[in-house]
Amino acid sequence: MSAGAGTDPGPGRDHGGGGAGGGSGRTVLTGASVVLPTGVVERGRVVVDGRTIASAGPGATAEDSAQGATAPDAGARDAGTRDAGALDLTGHWIVPGFVDLHVHGGGGASFSAGTADEALTAVRTHRRRGTTTMVASTVTGDLDDLARQAAALSELVEQGELAGIHFEGPFISRHRCGAHEPSLLRDPDPADVRKLIDAARGTARMMTLAPELPGGLDSVRLLADHGVIAAIGHTDSTYDATREAIDAGATVATHLFNAMPGLAHRAPGPVAALLEDERITVELINDGVHLHPSVLELAFHRAGADRVALITDAMGAAGMGDGRYPLGPLEVEVENGVARLVEGGSIAGSTLTLDTAFRRAVTVDRLPVPDVVRAISANPARLLGAYDRIGSLEPGKDADLVVLDAEFTLVGVMRKGEWVVRPQLP
Known part of the structure; x- marks a missing residue:
């Protein structure tokens, strides 16, 4: 980089x-x-x-x-x-201090590096911007590599630097993989899901998967049984298949609208199912790139402020300047603050920090301050089961x-x- x-x-x-x-x-x-x-x-x-x-x-x-x-x-x-x-x-x-459920890195460092030094650089970068609690997100990789990353990150969870681990991939759709290496994707076999849960030694908090894939629903049930948030994302799921996954125990929509089919009048897809169900908290990336302001307003209006979690989905370039950065095994070019894959040009996470997301929500999107506080602090704290200690x-x-x-x-x-x-x- x-x-x-x-x-x-x-x-x-x-x-x-x-x-x-x-x-x-x-x-x-x-x-x-x-x-x-x-x-x-x-x-x-x-x-x-x-x-x-x-x-x-x-x-x-x-x-x-x-x-x-x-x-x-x-x-x-x-x-x-x-x-x-x-x-x-x-x-x-x-x-209240901000709570980020979905962040891959910052300050030039990545949680996927699997080292304490890189992880702490990312933590401190976002902490200086108001994120007092964060979950470390990985990106698609070889299962053994992800297990090693989880083992290293779990030590920082035990030390109180992180609030847990979020596995984003490899159990996601090849059709909606975004900035994930397609060759490393795989179906969500419950045995593989269990391997990552065990590697995290009790610190796994969330896993994003595509429930329409073989083993998807069984994996959602396994996650729910182990107290790990099952998140629907990077999915090509239909409306009905998404509802099945929610009934099986999924409770989060990973960066709603992004990396999933859009709304259509005869094929509402996952977006409609996730917005309408009271059991789902929807993640939104409010950087002005991932979502049009009218779409953000739609999500807040339909889901309600108590079901929104503002996230960064930030990669290592957050808090840094333009240039080239790694994202797992892929390379990302940041230009004018927008991160895209060098090969293919797909949006590759963000360079967002939650202080910017807060300010934009109030000054650009004109959302009430208490609603933004719920979305950026209280709601994610509740999802993590930590609202008795943080979030207000x-x-x-x-x-x-x-x-x-x-x-x-x-x-x-x-x-x-x-x-x-x-x-x-x-």
């Missing part, structure tokens, strides 16, 4: 912790519009105590005024100080939050009470 891994510092200043919000003290954030599960609180207040949210709700208090609502100087405060003071975020927004600003949950300015540009990221990107205020 033409660009080096890990060279992008990300927006704002990158911090590992310490000082205000360093995971050991108390931080009070005041004055911002705070997005809670119940709605938006103007001039709200979020109190972080250690790694968790102590409170989130209306108004600054007399206690805050006594502490002084100014941004503490990170270099002038002792990291062990119990009370880190108050940070006045008037004119800003505080939203509520007492007792992890102190994962994102600070946005009035134009919805990211200026701050906190993860488990530590500033990853500390807001730099005037």
